[in-house]
Amino acid sequence: MRLGELAEKVSGKLIGDDAEFRGRFTTLGGAREGDVVIRHWIDDKGVKIASEKGVSAIITQYPRGEASELHEVPLILVDRIEVANAFALSWSVKNFAPSSRRVIVTGTNGKSTTTHMITHILRESGRSAYTNTDLRSEFNTLIDPVVSQQISESGSPEFLIIEVSEVQGWLGRVMRDHAYMMASAVEPEMAVITNVAMDHIGLVDSLDDVFREVSGAVRALKEGVAVLNADDPRVREMADINPHARAVFYGSGTEVRYDEGIYCGDELLVSPHELPLRGEHFIQNTLAAVAACRGLRLSLDDIRDGVRTYRPLKRRFSVLMEKPLVIDDFAHNPDGIRSTVRSALKTLKGRLWVVNAIRGSRGEEINLLNAGALAESLKGAGAELIVTASSDLVDRQNTVLENERRAFLGVLEDNGIEYKYIETLRESLKTVLDAASPSDTVLLLGAQGMDPASKVLKEIMGNS
Template structure:
């Protein structure tokens, strides 16, 4: 397998604001994980200890880059004459790895990035599916858990060479990019900007902006600044490129101002159809379908899902299809047959309707409940508290539940800590439970708390009538729900 572009360790350290320990050697391996690395490769790992250095030496890895050398890692690297680079910003290393890997394996590919608070996974997966169905060799980093959309780990840099060799080429990259990222309450400043710049994107899509990752945010303006990095990234690309914006989110629509003086950047908007104003490139007319300018592109009955937030994702994807002049009939066929990512408003059962959705932030909670009310007579909601994610995000989610339900009467709300199915990384801390409960109580929202997810699911299915709807909401704490329901023959 061919290797990435060569660079001396000292030069690499300089590019990523790092310090080199050990020999200054020429590096030419792939950027990857420790457990996937082969001889000559470069490992990026946000922490490593002396044992990890010894493992890397034994595997004949050429270099390890880390942010947190634990125990005696630095001294062991010196003793073993092993190349170790320590940087305060692991995202710089991962971004550099991504950029160099793209140049090597995908320089002539179509490169698409999608960011925003909600919808980026579905939009990315839609584009992956459409391009794949039309015969393009298409790589994507998105998955049901959306764990690969950050610069924390070298997922994309590690997978691109493998994809290239397995498929004898690479035509399209469609990348999901976290709008804001960090860990241990440290924000990776300009995350979207750094990742999209590293990709050298031809197309950037910004879906929307709403509060999430509360522990990393200083304010809503801070969130907008981070998301706008996607527009700033494409503004600095010296080639013809496209910025796609959600016109219904005015904060997002205004980001066109960032590129308004750049003749290289085209802007396309998607949003609601307006009979009088032909501003939008792609628009939706309720119960009729999605239009491109004045022409009906896909009929309402042919849409793979009809919830408004998912229709926005489809419109964003269609913008790309129009820009690249993809075959209309083939795109519509792909959309009609589209199978969504797991836990993206998936219907698990009829009578009662059971909807499983990865609603893990306030806006996602509101959208899913509002759409759920169209599906049944009474609405049963099971929400998994977000364990080990902090008090702020759980307060925001509880407030979103309260705001959405306070003027409704035909609901039954269950909350669970899913103690029977989550590991220690997702345990609900006492303060998280308390803030959730206090918020619901303060807003006068009736609810029942059950510790175990399995007990909660069995109870709610037993209570719901055939004409009702059950909404399963939450992130890691709700992920095992479909498996539990299957085990009990409830779906």
């Protein structure tokens, strides 16, 4: 394919020679001779690095400085970088995994765990599978070419299990129809939908917006199966939006359900004590993975073995300590907070302590909603609440702004929820460990602000 043809396919403008492209789509750091680099922005230093590596071209939305005037490497300028990344994904699938069976997973909560579990079940059954979600990192945005590069290196596996962000944006601009665009690029035989809930405030303003974005994954199916959460009314509505797709449900009252164990029809697949975790969200994600694997025609024995041997992703209702019982969860939006607190109350040992990290640099709206969900969940629970900004450990992009702090704490006060505010995460964790008895339960909640908690706890305990 020539660069001029590539520019047309990504709705871009070619600046430079119309050379032949024979490499891969990749990042600047991973580029080799002949590759095409995709970056949201690039400056003259980036162009020089690309030139030294011998890349064929750079696709970018924002050339900075003298980048567009150097002419050392052909540039393709685009208005929407996501169009380029969607083409790169489609091209990589067709050229490096053309015979693969493809599944996409999306939704507000649980898509990483569901994606990871489906992949684990497939691999445990002896099948080869690639996923863009793993225990170390989650390349799930698809707004850069990491996944395209990984697929080119994957060795043409039997299955591609691709996590798709339900809502995506950059520099405050929503990448409208992101799930539809990326799902269309993958051309899956199956779309798994976990739920529809509020998150990404500023990119979406209502549940109707979230529904539109998430349902794009179902609309993108040319044929095949939509695996839908029967316990989410908005997800149930997706059964009727694509006449080319067959809807299969999981959850209450369906073939794949939880009733003191994971059932498939009349058969008990996995008993409660065999589940790696018993949190509400984890059970929903397990049901989604089981339903998806049944749809892929895996045997019940293969699915059972996969679920039993599964090890969860980090910060998914993870137990960090036993005495006191310290549970860490990436509860970053209202639904996640409610579900995690409910699950903690069900497994409660002794008194409940909650340490919650405010979401930094995400705006007032999401923090108002999160604080409301926390207040609702803790009312009458008799819990001790500590709120932190984690100012000692977060970077600039996750710093809690004063208006965010006021918004979060104001909701707690309006709801009569008593709390202690501690600025730093280290002091917050030290305070709760000093106060909690060995028989108590400590729940750690929050997104990036709580990410370092596991490491900090080890340091505290090592120094005690």
